[in-house]
Amino acid sequence: MKIAQVAPLIESVPPKLYGGTERIASYLTEELVAQGHDVTLFASGDSVTAANLIPCCDVALRSDPNVRDPLPYYMMMIDKVRRLASRFDVIHFHIDQFQFPLFRSIADKTITTLHGRQDLPDLQLLYRAFPEMPLISISDSQRSPIPYANFAATIYHGIPQELYQPTFNPRGGYLAFIGRISPEKRLDRAIEIARAVGFPLKVAAKVDAVDVEYFEQVIKPLLQGDDIQFIGEIGDCDKAKFLGEASALLFPIDWPEPFGMVMIEAMACGTPILAFNRGSVREVIDEGVTGFVVEDVQSAIAALPRVLALDRVRVRQQFDERFTAASMAMNYVDIYARAFAETDRALVPVRGDDVAIGQETLVN
Numbered sequence: 001m002k003i004a005q006v007a008p009l010i011e012s013v014p015p016k017l018y019g020g021t022e023r024i025a026s027y028l029t030e031e032l033v034a035q036g037h038d039v040t041l042f043a044s045g046d047s048v049t050a051a052n053l054i055p056c057c058d059v060a061l062r063s064d065p066n067v068r069d070p071l072p073y074y075m076m077m078i079d080k081v082r083r084l085a086s087r088f089d090v091i092h093f094h095i096d097q098f099q100f101p102l103f104r105s106i107a108d109k110t111i112t113t114l115h116g117r118q119d120l121p122d123l124q125l126l127y128r129a130f131p132e133m134p135l136i137s138i139s140d141s142q143r144s145p146i147p148y149a150n151f152a153a154t155i156y157h158g159i160p161q162e163l164y165q166p167t168f169n170p171r172g173g174y175l176a177f178i179g180r181i182s183p184e185k186r187l188d189r190a191i192e193i194a195r196a197v198g199f200p201l202k203v204a205a206k207v208d209a210v211d212v213e214y215f216e217q218v219i220k221p222l223l224q225g226d227d228i229q230f231i232g233e234i235g236d237c238d239k240a241k242f243l244g245e246a247s248a249l250l251f252p253i254d255w256p257e258p259f260g261m262v263m264i265e266a267m268a269c270g271t272p273i274l275a276f277n278r279g280s281v282r283e284v285i286d287e288g289v290t291g292f293v294v295e296d297v298q299s300a301i302a303a304l305p306r307v308l309a310l311d312r313v314r315v316r317q318q319f320d321e322r323f324t325a326a327s328m329a330m331n332y333v334d335i336y337a338r339a340f341a342e343t344d345r346a347l348v349p350v351r352g353d354d355v356a357i358g359q360e361t362l363v364n
C-alpha cells in the first residue's frame with residue numbers, strides 16, 4: 001500500500017527532545033515501512049526516516065530563529081501534498097485540520113488523527129462544516145465533546161517494543177515527573193505529593209515560551225530544596241534510565257488529556273503510575289495493575305504506597321499487550337485498507353502549471 005504521512009513541522013520527525021505528535025508520526029512511519037508498505041513522509045528536512053522523505057522546510061520550525069509564523073510553511077506543505085495526492089492510496093494527516101478545505105473533494109482517501117484536545121467551542125463548528133473528513137481519535141475520552149464528528153476509530157498510541165528496556169529493580173528511590181511545565185500539567189501537585197510522602201522528586205520537563213511567566217512565578221519558588229531536582233528537557237536516550245530508575249511516575253494533570261504518551265513510556269520501563277482522573281487516564285491505566293487513578297492530592301498521597309507495591313513485571317506485560325508501535329500500525333493499516341477499498345483511485349487532476357516538488361517535477 002502507498003501511504004503518505006503528513007507530520008507537523010514544528011519539530012523534526014522524530015523530535016530531538018519533546019514532541020509527542022512528531023514522535024508518534026515517526027513510530028508509525030517506521031513501523032509501516034518495516035511491515036513492507038511504501039511510505040512517504042512529509043516533514044521538516046532535518047527529519048530522519050526509512051521512508052521517502054519529502055522536506056517541507058529546511059529544519060524544524062522551532063529550531064529556526066528566522067521563523068515568526070508557521071502558517072505559510074503549512075500552507076505550502078498542504079499544497080505540495082495535494083499535488084502529489086494521486087500517487088498515494090491513502091493520505092494520513094497529523095496536523096490538526098489545516099487540510100480540510102483543500103482535501104474535501106477526496107475526503108475518503110484521507111485519514112486525520114486528532115492529537116489535541118477537542119473540547120474547544122470553535123472546533124465544534126469546524127467538524128460540523130466538514131462532516132466528510134474521516135477522523136481517528138487517540139482515546140474515547142478525546143472524542144466525547146464532538147460525538148457527531150466523522151470518527152472511523154479510536155487507535156491508542158504505541159511505541160517500539162524494544163525502545164525502552166524495563167527496570168524491575170529500580171535503585172533511584174525517587175518519584176518522576178516528565179513532560180511540559182504548564183498550568184494543566186500541575187507540577188505543583190507533584191511537588192506537594194512528593195513532599196507529603198517524603199520522596200525526592202526528579203523533574204525532566206521543558207518550559208515553552210508561553211509558560212515562562214507561569215514557571216517563574218508559580219513553579220520556580222517550589223523548586224527550592226534538595227528534595228526537588230529540576231533536570232530540564234530530555235530525549236529518548238535518557239528516558240529509559242530516568243523513568244526506569246524511578247519508583248513511580250506522577251501524572252497529576254488538570255486538563256482533558258487526549259492520551260498521555262508518558263504513561264505508556266513509563267509502562268515500557270516497568271514503572272507504575274499515579275495519575276489524576278482526567279481525560280484518557282482511565283483508558284490507559286489498568287487500575288491496580290499499571291497504576292492507580294485518583295481524584296485529588298489527598299487521595300494521591302494515600303494511594304502512593306499501593307502504587308509502589310505494584311508488580312513491575314506486570315506493568316511491562318501490559319505495555320507489551322496494549323501499547324506497542326506494531327499494534328498501533330496494524331490498527332491503522334485496517335483503517336487504510338478500508339479507505340482504499342472505498343475510494344475511486346482515479347483522482348481528478350489538480351489544475352496548474354508544472355510544479356517542482358523535492359527532486360521531481362510534476363505535471364498536473
